[in-house]
Amino acid sequence: MSNASAAEVFAGGGEVGHDLAAVEWESTPLGAPGQWPQSLRTAVSILLSSRFPMWMAWGPELTFFCNAAYRRDTLGRKYPWALGRPASEVWAEIWDDIGPRIETVLSTGQATWDEALLLFVERSGYPEESYHTFSYSPLRDDDGDLVGMLCVVSEVTERVIGERRMATLRDLGSDPSAIRTEQQMLTFAAAQLDRNRQDLPFTLIYLFTEGGVELAAATGAEQEEREWPTAAVTRGETQQIGQALLVPLLQQGGSPYGFMVAGLNEFRALDDGYRGFIELAAGHVAAGIASARSYEAQQRRAEELAELDRAKTAFFSNISHEFRTPLTLIMGPVEDLLDRGPDGQTRAELDVIQRNALRLGKLVNTLLDFSRIEAGRMQARYEPADLATATAELASVFQSAVERAGLTYKVDCPPLAQPVFLDRGMWEKIVLNLLSNALKFTFTGGISVTVRAEGDAAVVTVADTGAGVPEAEIPRLFERFHRIDNTQSRSNEGSGIGLALVKELVELHGGTITADSTLGEGTTFTIRLRFGAEHLPPDAIVPVGKAADWKAGAGPYVQEALRWLPGDENGDENGGENAVRTAPTKARLLVADDNADMRDYLTRLLRSAGHAVEAVGDGQAALEAARVHNPDLIVSDVMMPRLDGLQLVAALRADPRTAGTPVLLLSARAGQEASIEGLEAGADDYLVKPFSSAELLARVRANVELARLRNHHARWRTALIDSLQEAFFVCDEDGAVIEINSTFTDILGYGPEGLPYPPVHPWWPDQESDPDGYQQVAAAFALLVDKTHGSYTIPVSHRDGHVLWVAASFNQVRDPDSGRRVIVGTFRDVTAEHYAVQRESALAALSVRLTEADSLPGALSSVLRDLRDLWQATQVYAAVFTGDSTPAVTTTDGGPRWDELPGHQRQILASVRDEALLTPVAERTGGAGISLEHPNGTMALWVQLAENRPFTEQDQTLLALLAGRLGQGLHRIHQIDQQRETALALQRAILGPAQLPAGFAVRYSPATRPLKVGGDWYDTVALPDERIGIVVGDCVGHGLQAATVMGQLRSACRALLLQNTDPAQTLTALDRFAVQLPGAMCATVFCGVLDPVTGDLAYASAGHPPAVVTHPDGTLDLLDQGRSRPLGVHNPSGRPEAHYTVPSRATLLLYTDGLVERRRLPLTDGIGRVAVTVQQGRGASIEDLATEVMESMTPDGGYDDDVALLLYRQPGPLELDFPAESTRLAPVRSALRGWLARAGIDPTTAQNVLVAAGEACANAIEHGHRHGPAGRIRLIATATADYLRLTVTDSGRWKTPRPAENPHRGRGLTLMRALMTEVTVTTGAAGTVVGLQARIPQ
């Protein structure tokens, strides 16, 4: 024995054994192999026979041995040099790391364990960064002395580096919502890149600028400034330069944004994985830049829209509410005053007032024109017109003003051959605005107006020699509200809106307007209008109008212009009639008399006394007039049609607003009774006709003064209420509105003349077209009538039809006079706030949707549903036009495909797509659309509204904002989708054994999406002697952190199992590992070692739920022995091990608690349920059974914990692959016979199967031979609880059996059919498959 040769010692070592035998052992301290102790030989033999990487060191110099797996994985170029050398020499470069460990092993006899230790090994010609998980165990010689050590090592370099790179990509792809700008994004990306200095020692991110490149971010080690060649990256190609890789930052559909220079790890080769990682990282950076730039662009656009909207809203609401009403109230009285023919000074002052009021009115009207144009409500009427005459007439209006300014005025308008289609009112505004503008800015020289024909168009120019405009300002000349500062002009007044309106009006005519200007020399405006009507909408063309007066609206323009000029004393255009000079007005009187002569007399008489008089013809008219402007005194006849004087008095007294108005009754009826009757009715005084004028005036004066004294308080109250900024109203007990103030009228358009307003009030929204709004108002009204106080916000309908929102609050009070309950309330217009809130909340909801969604289609359909709810739309369509195929349609209800949509709907969507991006299109047909950028192309969005429902300007703004945000969100989701795919691919690489042994089926379901790994795991490990290690474990928690712990526990358990092949010892060793690994404590593990030949299973469980075995007859066994506590928890009695023999055709089920654990139910309940599922499925194939178990155990709403499942059926399938030769039949039968015995099949059934399978094989051999010697046959046998299934597959075609021709041939098939429960023969192009199935008698 002791004299074995070197060849014998290293037998079975393959090539490594051969090379070991070639070592000159005599020159090592170990001496000739023949003399080696038995312990060394055994160690070498174990080493060489193992397929797991190992090396060992023996003797005083720690002489080095290794096996083939170690050579392949770790030793590299050091082979075969290393064999027989001192270990310290072989691993000189890492001896500092490993020497002390080996020393510890040899001095203490304790094994070491290292997880993923970084070692720089020189096996590929350079120091290479590598990671190893290994254990050093002591080796003893025959006398039991420590003389060496064995190292079992698993190289985990790929995993460690893979995880590290994955972490970088994950961090890069994380979506910190605070990142908005490109610089923020680059800073963020650089911070992530810098965290992985191993793979990216340094990075430089360059962006292409107009002139060249610019360094935008840098990480890692400082780099000297240098110029990088950009030719390759500009073409989009990656280029390696020394220890750096230049990667383009690619832009979808464009040239690269720039490039990233990535420093390369000098300890790693630049392989495909490394290169791919850098390119992916650069891809993330590029995507980030794309996102940031797109975000910034869209942000700008959205802000501009919002800004414009804000400006308009503010301006228009100011104008309409603050200007129009007072303006009317100025104009009316001024006209009245002028009508009365005042004297020189007064008249001059009144003229000033009137001209300014006109000017204001003109401005308001211009602004209203704008809002009409914007809303598409400008109803143009184009009629064929003589442009030259029209323009000349309008120009003539300014003649005197221009002359008075001392300027020359040239109007050169020769007749044109063809008419031009003009809207009369618009053209007037165009010309007058231009002339007004010219006069305003011109101080010397002159103004000229010309009309010419040029080609197919008429050209009108208005030129001046005025101040001119700086060149830089010309592009903004037609911009709304834009005023050019520091320009000399006749007036600082002006809104900067006239030219913008001119441009809009010219464009409504299908024409163009341009401006040429030189500072200090003058400005020329040129308008081009095409002849004919083809360019105008046909329904807006009307025939030529009657006697054209082209100067209808010129008054305000000229008056305004004249006021700019010095020595203004022009005022006779409005030439007042001769008026009697009157005394200052004392009181406002209302005269009611049906006799016109009497009425005129009274009016004249009272006016002469200085009163303001309004005269009406009957009592009803008097009542209405009194309600509108409550007069100081009413002088009324008693006898009048409709409503007589007494009735009038009664009606006035019944109305709280007029109850205090004094009434002087005039009557032809003399006598005490009549007088008393009148006074009892509530009249203040009574005068019998005929009366002297002096008496009447005295009575009037007395009553007015008396009433003033008496009503001082009431008047103060009225003035106070009218001055309120808020609308004020009083309701009676029934909810009828009986008093309002002027702001009420301003907001709602309903004035005091309509009082009282009984419910349902006319401002309630229409029940038909806006049922929701109607409901809200009805609810608020109920509140108003029932409660003592409260507040509410409701939509109401203005008299002119537009909807606004008001916030109201009210109180119940008791009228001190009548003792009745009344309701006093105020409200204000909150339309702007309401829409702002609606906009903000819609944007917020949209953002939430986009954040929640995890796929593009999911995001889109949930957003569409939100849009539908927002506008109560009947349907919302989104069509993505990808360019090369049919558009992809999404609707709120799943909806049809593109080709199933109605034709008009397709047309609408296509036309929306053609609009400018993010520009809303609203149609009268009840819908609105917008186009935006979808990652796959342009997306057209269409909101289909219910009939009658308008789509307002606010709605359009909101739609534009939402669409902008949606576009950004979709792009971000698209990028996250791509990043997730990348991450998932990397994650899958660290889960599960690549190949399962035969007979196993597994399932895995992580709790945390989108990860595909969690804290649970399963594993199978091929052990020596064909045994199989089986592990199922469960780390605490789930998600990425648990997955990281899981990965390490799994690797450790695998390595330990290979070393120990003993479940209890493996778990004990795993305990020590778990103590050091954060997060590994309390993990549960089932660890078993199965002999698939005998079914013997040794197992141990660290706190893991029991495995379940189902016998073929349905009997259940729970493998609940070998139990101890979870990992890392102290086990005083050690870890026990149990043994079990898996019966033939029994099914073994291993699982983690996520499969069976349910809240509020005992664990045993779940185990019982899964046991029954496996029991019922014992006749199914192992794969089908695995699917069935996962499905049947799924809780409502899916698994909320990680689930790992592993199934095994004894014996595993038999799989044979052999050449189609008859000599192979006997060995095949022998193998099949052995397998049938393992499957526990009775002899008769076994013989039947053997013969049937033999016949199938014999047939296959005949076909195999016919197709040449290369034919092969494949036999697969599987067992379930009660059936055997075999398939025999060959590459030939079967002969049709013809027993009549040769009675002894073709008997094989007959035999098979007779012996088997079912036989199928499937012949295809690739060959023939025979399926055999036999029922196993119980």
Next chain:
Amino acid sequence: MSTELTFATVQDPDGATVLSAAGEIDMSNAAEFSAALDGALAEAGDAPVVVDLTKVDYIDSAGLAVVFPHIDRVRLVASEVLAPVLTVVGLDDVMTVRA
């Protein structure tokens, strides 16, 4: 190499010629079986031949095809293991089953 199969031809006490086979018969060695049966038939002259298959663990259709042409002169003896196959192909009337 064909499947292992051995033959012995003897006279039984009744004077009948008995061909005893041991091993397995399949298409790889059916020819040997055929030659052995031809030899036994020749030796027996016109008398029937007993083919003793009790030590044969396996026979397939190629082996059975050897027997069919001589069905009139052959008696089979087989174990219980082989009996179902021989019955299926219709040889039960010339077969004796021996445990």
